[in-house]
Amino acid sequence: MRVGVLSLQGGVIEHINHLNKLNVEAIEVKKIDDLKKIDGIILPGGESTTIGKLLRDANLLTPLKALIQSGLPTWGTCAGMILLAKEIENDTRRHLEVMDIKVKRNAFGSQIDSFKKIDIVPEVSNNPIELVFIRAPYISEAGKDVRIIHKVENKIVAAKQKNILVTSFHPELTDDLNFHNYFIKMVN
Amino acid sequence: MERYELNKDLAKMLKGGVIMDVTCAKEAEIAEKAGACAVMALERVPADIRKQGGVARMSDPKLIKEIKSAVSIPVMAKVRIGHFVEAQILEALDIDFIDESEVLTPADEKYHINKWNFKVPFVCGARNLGEALRRIGEGASMIRTKGEAGTGNVVEAVRHLRQMNEDIKMVQSASEESLMTISKELNAPYELIKYVWKNGKLPVVNFAAGGIATPADAALMMQLGAEGVFVGSGIFKSQNPEKRAKAIVMATTYYNEPKILAEISEDLGDAMFGLEIKNLESNFAERGW
Numbered sequence: 001m002r003v004g005v006l007s008l009q010g011g012v013i014e015h016i017n018h019l020n021k022l023n024v025e026a027i028e029v030k031k032i033d034d035l036k037k038i039d040g041i042i043l044p045g046g047e048s049t050t051i052g053k054l055l056r057d058a059n060l061l062t063p064l065k066a067l068i069q070s071g072l073p074t075w076g077t078c079a080g081m082i083l084l085a086k087e088i089e090n091d092t093r094r095h096l097e098v099m100d101i102k103v104k105r106n107a108f109g110s111q112i113d114s115f116k117k118i119d120i121v122p123e124v125s126n127n128p129i130e131l132v133f134i135r136a137p138y139i140s141e142a143g144k145d146v147r148i149i150h151k152v153e154n155k156i157v158a159a160k161q162k163n164i165l166v167t168s169f170h171p172e173l174t175d176d177l178n179f180h181n182y183f184i185k186m187v188n
Numbered sequence: 189m190e191r192y193e194l195n196k197d198l199a200k201m202l203k204g205g206v207i208m209d210v211t212c213a214k215e216a217e218i219a220e221k222a223g224a225c226a227v228m229a230l231e232r233v234p235a236d237i238r239k240q241g242g243v244a245r246m247s248d249p250k251l252i253k254e255i256k257s258a259v260s261i262p263v264m265a266k267v268r269i270g271h272f273v274e275a276q277i278l279e280a281l282d283i284d285f286i287d288e289s290e291v292l293t294p295a296d297e298k299y300h301i302n303k304w305n306f307k308v309p310f311v312c313g314a315r316n317l318g319e320a321l322r323r324i325g326e327g328a329s330m331i332r333t334k335g336e337a338g339t340g341n342v343v344e345a346v347r348h349l350r351q352m353n354e355d356i357k358m359v360q361s362a363s364e365e366s367l368m369t370i371s372k373e374l375n376a377p378y379e380l381i382k383y384v385w386k387n388g389k390l391p392v393v394n395f396a397a398g399g400i401a402t403p404a405d406a407a408l409m410m411q412l413g414a415e416g417v418f419v420g421s422g423i424f425k426s427q428n429p430e431k432r433a434k435a436i437v438m439a440t441t442y443y444n445e446p447k448i449l450a451e452i453s454e455d456l457g458d459a460m461f462g463l464e465i466k467n468l469e470s471n472f473a474e475r476g477w
C-alpha cells in the first residue's frame with residue numbers, strides 16, 4: 001500500500017511521518033505522474049487558497065477530482081476539508097467540489113482563537129484523542145449521505161462520505177496515530 | 189505552553205509557502221490571488237525604508253484592519269525590536285503573527301520583547317543558530333533568516349541560512365558533555381542546544397527572508413533547506429508584481445524541478461533594482477543581537 005500526501009504547500013512531512021510510523025509507505029504528490037502511484041491520498045493543512053491555486057496551475061485539479069470521484073480513498077485535514085467541499089460559506093472560490101458539505105473558513109476566529117481539546121471519538125478509538133484546531137473550518141451543513149463522525153461546540157468537525165474523510169483538526173500534529181490508522185483501514 | 193504549541197503549529201501550516209509584504213488592501217488581494225500563504229502588512233516596503241530613511245515604526249492600525257478584512261489568509265505585521273507596546277497593540281487587533289523585525293528602527297538596544305507575555309505568535313530574524321535559539325528562548329514560534337531586506341540581493345540570506353545549517357551540524361555531531369560549552373560559546377539556552385543535538389533541526393519552523401527577488405532566489409533558499417520564504421520588496425517593487433508573485437509561489441513548491449523553474453522564470457519583466465551589500469549605508473541585519 002502506498003499513500004500520497006498532496007505536497008504543494010502546508011504541513012506535509014507531519015502526515016508522512018505518521019504514516020511511516022504505521023509502516024505505510026508515503027510519497028509526496030506534486031505532479032500528475034505521482035497520482036498514478038498511490039492507493040489513497042491525504043490533503044494536508046495549509047492555506048486552501050494557496051493549495052487550490054497550485055492545484056489548478058499544476059493541472060492537478062481535474063485528474064485528482066476524477067480519481068476521488070472514482071473512489072480513491074481521500075482524507076482532508078483543515079485546508080484539505082475546504083478543498084473537498086462543494087460549498088464554502090464565506091468564500092467565492094471552489095476547488096475539488098467532491099463532498100456534499102458546506103464549510104465555513106476560519107470559523108472559530110483568528111490565531112488567538114486556535115485551541116486544543118481532548119475528546120473521545122468513538123468511530124476512531126475508545127481512548128481520548130487530542131484534537132488540534134488551527135484557524136480551523138467547520139462544516140455548517142452536511143448532505144444526507146454524509147455521516148457525521150464528531151462535533152465540537154455543536155459544530156461538525158469530522159465527517160465521512162463514501163471514500164472521503166474530512167477533519168477540521170490536525171491529528172498529524174499530535175502523537176496519536178488513531179486517525180491515520182482509521183484512514184489506512186479505509187485504503188485497505 | 190499549550191498556546192505556544194498552537195503557535196508553532198500555525199507556523200507549520202505556512203510551510204512550503206510564500207509570505208508577501210503588502211502596503212494596502214489592493215496589494216493584499218493581489219498577493220492572496222497569486223497564492224501567498226500569508227501577507228505582511230506594512231506602510232513601506234524595506235526598499236523604501238532604506239531609501240527614505242527616518243525612523244520606521246509599526247503600521248497604522250487602520251491599514252492593518254483594512255488588509256485584514258481584504259484577505260482570508262493569515263495577516264502578519266511588524267513591530268520594532270524591543271517595542272512591546274507596539275506588540276500589545278497588534279495583539280489587540282487580533283493579528284495572526286507578529287514579526288519583531290530589524291527592518292524597523294529598534295526601540296530597545298538591549299532587550300528583545302519577552303514574547304512569553306503574549307498569546308499571539310512571533311517570528312524573529314536570525315543570522316545563526318545562537319541568535320535563533322535566543323529568540324526561541326524569548327518565546328518566538330518561528331524563525332526567518334535576516335538576510336539584508338530591501339536590497340534585492342540574496343547573498344546575505346544565503347550566508348545566514350548556510351551558517352545556520354553549519355551550526356546545526358556542528359551541534360549535532362558534538363558529544364553530549366560538550367553541549368554546555370557550546371551553549372556558552374553560542375550564547376544560547378542549554379535546553380534548546382540539547383534539542384538541536386537530539387533532533388538535528390530548530391524546534392520551530394525556519395523560513396528564508398531578506399533579499400529574495402526572483403523565482404530562482406526562492407528555489408535556492410528552499411534547496412538550501414528553508415521551509416518557506418518571505419518576499420518583501422521583491423514583488424511590488426518589480427515591473428509586473430502579479431506575474432512575479434505567481435512565479436515565486438510556483439518556484440517555492442517546485443524548487444527542485446529546474447524545467448518548471450525555467451518555464452516560470454520566463455518573461456517576468458524587470459526584477460527590483462538590486463543593491464551591493466558593501467555599498468549600503470546601514471545593514472539592517474546588524475540590528476538586534
